[in-house]
Amino acid sequence: MCGIVAYVGDRTAYPILIKGLQRLEYRGYDSAGVALINDGLHVYKCKGKVKDLEEHAKGKSITGNIGMGHTRWATHGIPSDTNSHPHISMNGKFVVVHNGIIENYAHLKKGLISRGYTFQSETDTEVLANLIESIYVEQKVSAEIAVRSALTKVIGAYGLVISCSDEKDKLIAARKGSPLVIGVGENEYFLASDATPIVEYTDKVVYMDDEEVAVITKDSFTLTNIQNDTKEANIQNVTLSIDEIDKGHYEHFMLKEIYEQPLSIEDTFRGRVTMDHSKIFLGGLTEALPQLLSTKRIIIIACGTSWHAGMVGEYLFEEYARIPVEVEYASEFRYRNPVIQEGDVIIAISQSGETADTLAAIKMAKERGATIVGICNVAGSSIPRETHAGVYTHAGPEIGVASTKAFTSQVTVLSMMAFLLGKMKGSLAPDNYIHLIKELGKIPDKIKKVLESDEYIKKIAETYKDASNALYLGRGNLFPVALEGALKLKEISYIHAEGYPAAEMKHGPIALIDENMPVFVIATKDKSYDKIVSNIQEVKARNGKVIAIVTEGDQTIKKMADHVIEVPDCHEAVAPLLTVIPLQFISYHIAVMRGCNVDQPRNLAKSVTVE
């Protein structure tokens, strides 16, 4: 977890670092810090957010054209001023910011203590700073060699930026398992955990690979591996614009991202569906198409919201492509001894492309011979680089910790894949294939209609903002939407919520229902409609409050539910894309009314790069 930003060039580093940290706060926000390198070294760091850091640095010297910054999500040591990064080595020779975990830090620390080193913090990063310094001092080598040597002793994951007080013109960066991007400007360079702090200054970036070390001054940079073999820097153009990473007129990123969904889904289609909506083309899948068409089984692996998208995918692949699917939590999959058979295809879904468990599960499945297909949002991130083939979701940067537009883009990609495979395998008749593409193509406009209900949904949210529990029910491909609705409420408003397949309610949750229990039921017109109407009656018979998401014009449910939220009529295959929107709004408004920090909920982070 954690966000890193660094700068070397002619500009004053401090404002670049602060702005960069604000953009990276989604990666962690329990403490923040900067190191500014000029004649001397100034480190300012504190518990809290980047705005607390700015307060803390007010009135202090913030000059210097070289610097590094860090926003933290605690792993070793509680969030505190002392545990915040940057960390300085005992004799002040090295300053380090780190994203990742040094797994053998306790062993390394013991060795350093026996050689007289003392520690201020409880962090693994300070151990690394002292390890580098000890090698530098004892072996009288350059800073770069000391860093390389220290990294050969380290087990774990890292994205690192390091500076040495004897070589002040230089930043040393290294990556293994945690992302690091180099921004290449004119006589200036940037480093960051993703491209968002960089795009304002340059569109040229290099995504560092695992076990690479970069040495950067204001007018040069070299890229090598840990053994010091030269690596070729692949300079790419990044297409992110500043507008995409600003809040605009919205109060929160989450709200902006909810409203962006018609566009983000259009962007997911773009260039992949013909103008007349008669064909789907997914270029990134070419390498894996033979395996996808012949496989006897697909295993979808993901975490969090991406796992919910995977469950929608299960329904789609089974229904339209007639391929059996298993959906696995990446963390469970990787620690079992899963049976991976020849010809198995793994689809890994991840917004960030950096989730540690998903990445590790991919590596394991790859070693066992599976074909890996990625569905990711962040171009150049770690997961797409590990896969044989893949489809980017193109949803644009998602900053709010609670995922919204990434989910609908993931479901859009999964729908396109399922329809395409169904057509190619002959399990989906050509007419139905075209019909489904057209139905998918209508979704952005239909979402626009749902967005018009924002104020109405806000009023419903007002009624339930003080609830202590909530239940979400759905059937078929709307069951994962129920899970996603419950997750959204939990993560941003801290109300306990559970999602259930509606029929399972009778096997336990029904005991919880009383007049204080809001029950959100996704009840659009599909083949389970009559069944879900019965489920609503069961809730009402126990005095539960029913908020139903229904198809426009539904009179039956209107008569029995406490509130209905209408969505336009659509084919049941694409209903998850519409029905999730009101649930996103409900959670958003309840969280705002409860005074919660919507974009940065407590204890969570956008990108979980620790196991």
Ligand code: G6P
């Ligand atoms: C975190 C985020 C979730 C996200 C999950 C998986 O828990 O808060 O929003 O769904 O990680 O992340 P990924 O980037 O792999 O989709």
